[in-house]
């Protein structure tokens with residue numbers, strides 16, 4: 001498949017969450033998914049790619065995925081987006097940082113609530129938001145049908161799944177999200193995971209340690 005969009009994914013501190021910059025080559029508009037704690041690196045990459053960030057999307061509100069979102073907003077004016085079910089976690093950023101021994105940086109509240117099955121536009125590229133709770137109540141995946149790719153956050157990893165023992169996590173719920181929502185995507189769909197290497201839906205259906213079809 002010929003890629004129709006610009007994408008750069010790289011891991012960012014403090015816990016190696018995968019941040020993705022996704023842009024439309026025509027309009028040069030872009031979104032950043034999960035800035036983690038690395039606004040300077042992300043802003044440099046965005047500039048090198050010649051893109052303008054309009055939205056900052058979050059797969060969920062664990063601190064290591066959104067510590068830099070305030071700085072990103074300050075630098076770009078982009079809209080901070082989250083599923084409303086993770087608002088409590090977002091508000092508890094300071095507590096999360098304390099628990100993991102990471103320096104706290106205040107981040108403003110989200111300005112836009114992403115809904116299940118909502119179509120999000122990045123210039124001419126569209127993403128479908130999929131509510132995939134379980135790792136957290138408001139965990140989201142973002143499916144880009146034109147490029148056969150899904151950004152799954154900490155819901156699905158290569159060979160594994162996200163932990164469900166943190167605030168609001170639930171094992172039965174993550175199982176339903178993965179089996180009913182993610183495994184219904186095309187087998188050849190690339191999965192950009194929240195940490196570690198990418199995978200494919202078909203590969204996970206066959207060999208995931210937790211849930212196979």
Ligand SMILES: [Zn+2]
Pocket residue numbers: 060062135154162
């Ligand atoms: Zn997480």
Ligand SMILES: [Zn+2]
Pocket residue numbers: 017062064065154194195
């Ligand atoms: Zn994570």
